[in-house]
Amino acid sequence: RIAEPTVERLVLYYRLLMQLHNEERRVVSSQEIGELLGLKASQVRKDLSYFGEIGKRGVGYHVERLYQHISGILSPNRLWKIALVGVGRLGEALLGHKALRSEKFRIEALFDNDKTKTGTEICGIPCYDSDDMTRVMKEKGIEVMILTVPANAAQSSVDKAVAAGTLKGILTFATSAISVPDDVLVYRVDISVELEKLLFFLKGGLD
Amino acid sequence: RIAEPTVERLVLYYRLLMQLHNEERRVVSSQEIGELLGLKASQVRKDLSYFGEIGKRGVGYHVERLYQHISGILSPNRLWKIALVGVGRLGEALLGHKALRSEKFRIEALFDNDKTKTGTEICGIPCYDSDDMTRVMKEKGIEVMILTVPANAAQSSVDKAVAAGTLKGILTFATSAISVPDDVLVYRVDISVELEKLLFFLKGGLD
């Protein structure tokens, strides 16, 4: 199965190609793609040939064709239904983040236990009481949950979501470990790891 | 030079080993490390031997020794001075994130242009007016900036920080591109890419 870093680069190629497509660029070289994304040109060529795209020596790749091809690989074959649980600072920042708009998913529901938030719309999305999570997630067929609650609320939120019976994946930012049934995929995000990586490279790599 | 994904795994091994060290575990196999971190055991063995650690067949690795070794590779040879610019929802969520505590760096200053925030302490850190950024960053010798301002404020914030003369790296969350001198390293973070990766793997990889 395909490696995570490769998928990450695929997403980045897609976004860059969309931009080049919007700028009506006709061709782009692996060199230029590499420079714009901070990758080696050889890595770019290796990835693209893995996905069946061979560039033309001295010219590069046909932007439109590459864009359509990668778009097809990543394209929504369905509209994922997402719920965000824990509409605090991190949750709201994610809702406001423009790169979180996509044709492949829609955030259909928010959940919180703060009475000043539940029963209102936040960023145009209805916020429900977390007590109603199982019922609402089942009714809406929620497949993916973004978990941005405090650590001590993580497992109970997961349990309610799993009980709805439609959950397939969780993107969690909670600092506590969560346990799920085998058919639910969990991705943990920890932004501080990005800072650690930056500091490692600033330190000069291995001494 | 060492690849980013390898550094990321190194940080994850370090955190896991710290946990095992705290639990007073004596040995751990590449299999178990792999299961706990979602990696193949062969990847774990490959990484650790790259860093000079060979496990004992049928036994695994000596926790304490592995912990000290990786700790030494990642260990602070200095205390990085960090400033966070843009103390909004994302900025505050990062400040509150407990994994952002570390002995290798200290967030020494915050900057914002919101008069209700400047001149106060937020999470125990002084928040200055962004108009004073160049002077304050120079005085404090700020080396790394975490940029969590809106897109239209990104470049001007970067310019003020660069003008201080001590900046070495930027961790940016801003959606707009920023330009810096050659001696400043920029890491862009986009959390939505993590969601896209999760959806890609839920879709079942390549069709």
Ligand SMILES: NC(=O)c1ccc[n+]([C@@H]2O[C@H](COP(=O)([O-])OP(=O)(O)OC[C@H]3O[C@@H](n4cnc5c(N)ncnc54)[C@H](O)[C@@H]3O)[C@@H](O)[C@H]2O)c1
């Ligand atoms: N992984 C990362 O990179 C990262 C980065 C920043 C923050 N975090 C973590 O994310 C979490 C949230 O951070 P924050 O700054 O947004 O906190 P916050 O306190 O601002 O927000 C938490 C939200 O969850 C709600 N909540 C609490 N208990 C709940 C429950 N049982 N059911 C539903 N909603 C509930 C609260 O009402 C609030 O709206 C923290 O645990 C923090 O450590 C992780």
Ligand SMILES: NC(=O)c1ccc[n+]([C@@H]2O[C@H](COP(=O)([O-])OP(=O)(O)OC[C@H]3O[C@@H](n4cnc5c(N)ncnc54)[C@H](O)[C@@H]3O)[C@@H](O)[C@H]2O)c1
């Ligand atoms: N990269 C990612 O993964 C990611 C995720 C979420 C949000 N974001 C982005 O992060 C940015 C911040 O998001 P947010 O929800 O925290 O926004 P926010 O509006 O809550 O916070 C922005 C903060 O920046 C301050 N600010 C504005 N102009 C400034 C200036 N010139 N100098 C100093 N401070 C200034 C504001 O006063 C506020 O405190 C947005 O651009 C958003 O798209 C990125």
